[in-house]
Amino acid sequence: MPFHLPEDEFPGHRARRRSRTLIVLLSAFTMIVALCGGAVAAGAAAKPAEGDSPRKVTVTMVDYRLLMPSHLPPGRYTFRAVNRGIAPHALEVKGPGVENKRTITVKTGQSADLTVTLTRGTYDFWCPVGNHRHVGMELDVHVG
Incomplete structure (x- = not known):
């Protein structure tokens, strides 16, 4: 038992x-x-809201780098591309839903704005002037 x-x-x-x-x-x-x-x-x-005002991000363009955040949340952005280098520069973006949007070419001390909506994914930011991209003036930005 x-x-x-x-x-x-x-x-x-x-x-x-x-x-x-x-x-x-x-x-x-x-x-x-x-x-x-x-x-x-x-x-x-x-899902960024269409009516929202864009977030502002400064992109400092120097010879030969882009200085900006490499990670961003999804949303609508206005990128202010400021040329702090000695050569003329511009900013171009390509990624999910964004096909080669770019600013005008700006001289030293000048700036130009570019407004785009970024969704989840990886975006390529670069300077399309001359061979600047090939000498390192590019940056992958991860959104999400």
């Missing part, structure tokens, strides 16, 4: 079991809320 002790012999047993169950349930609830909130935020960011 197996040895069996009644549960009332261990008064803390039920309380510990309920406590562990409560912790597991609260942890699961917290994780679900966090995941749902992240999905809602990601969904909202993935």
Whole structure:
């Protein structure tokens, strides 16, 4: 005959079991809320609103680099391309939904604006003047 002790012999047993169950349930609830909130935020960011005013990002063009963030959230942007180099420069962008949009060529100390809507993906930013792109004046920007 197996040895069996009644549960009332261990008064803390039920309380510990309920406590562990409560912790597991609260942890699961917290994780679900966090995941749902992240999905809602990601969904909202993935679809930029057409009526929103564009975010402004300065792109500093120097000989021969582009200085700007390499990661951006999806949205509508106005890139202000500022020439801080000694040669003339311009800014061109290509990526998902954006086919070779560019600024005018600007001289030292001048700037030009370019407004585009960026969705999730990788965009190529470069200077289309002369061989500037081939000597390093380009940058991949990850959106998402």
